[in-house]
Amino acid sequence: MTTDTRPAVGTPGYATSSPELERWLARHIAEGFGAESLVLSMLRSGYNATFARAAVATAMGHRRAGPATPAATRAAVASPPQRQRQGEGEVPILFSLQAPAIRLYQQLLSDAECDALVDLARGRLARSPVINPDTGDENLIDARTSMGAMFQVGEHPLLERIESRIARVTGVPxxxxxxxxxxxxxxxxxxxxxxxxxxxxxxxxARQLRVGGQRIATLVIYLNTPQAGGATAFPRIGLEVAPVKGNAVYFSYLLPEGKLDERTLHAGLPVETGEKWIATKWLRERPYRH
Structure with a gap:
């Protein structure tokens, strides 16, 4: 299920409703599209983010007030395997949850692309820090034990190609x-x-919000398949995603009304045998500047 059909509107920051927009929302809600997909589609069409979330929440509230349709019911549970166009081909979606918004893409990257990313990273690995919530500094803590390598957007042709693909499948520029x-x-x-x-x-x-606004979603790409362990776990919903080379798990945590979805609490479970390589992409509300 995709939202390639966008509302035919827009100057950047467009924040005015119209009968056309209301019909577009009603039709796609009836077809089973979720709030996250609709908001992202409106953002891509130039709508103001706050307005888009409010418009979708209002439309979905009206929809919930009426009788449920089969399409609306399907949207509230895990969806069957789907395909989402990415320009260079199609990416199968192995499962999709509505609340919280989680999707598992099959073979987002090829084996060769995974291996090439690992090779790029080997020469600049360093202990992975976390943001200190009080100072904004990057600190090393025992809760995170990985080695990491950071890259700038578009730093390498391979990265540029992968970033374009991520934008196509997630709908986030x-x-x-x-x-x-x-x-x-x-x-x-x-x-x-x-x-x-x-x-x-x-x-x-809060300092981090000045350079692109809030993070709205995460994409974790598995660059190898560990011999044992290393799953991505969502403890509040009882979900574990097995790390399989080339697959990618996407989860969104900014709800249509602007609240943050704490059901997206997640963990990288301990690697039991072998090693694990992943690529993480964080997506922001607005254009990000380093």
């Missing part, structure tokens, strides 16, 4: 993405449960 972070976990390596979004009430994290 490439310039809203932070640079890819390549991470390596050895046996026993893990990242304990955490959120990827920033807490605006913590001064250190």
């Amino acid at each position: 490439a310039d809203h993405g932070e640079g890819l972070q390549i991470l390596n976990y050895k046996p026993g390596g893990e990242y304990q449960p955490h959120f990827d979004f920033f807490n605006p009430n913590r001064p250190g994290e």
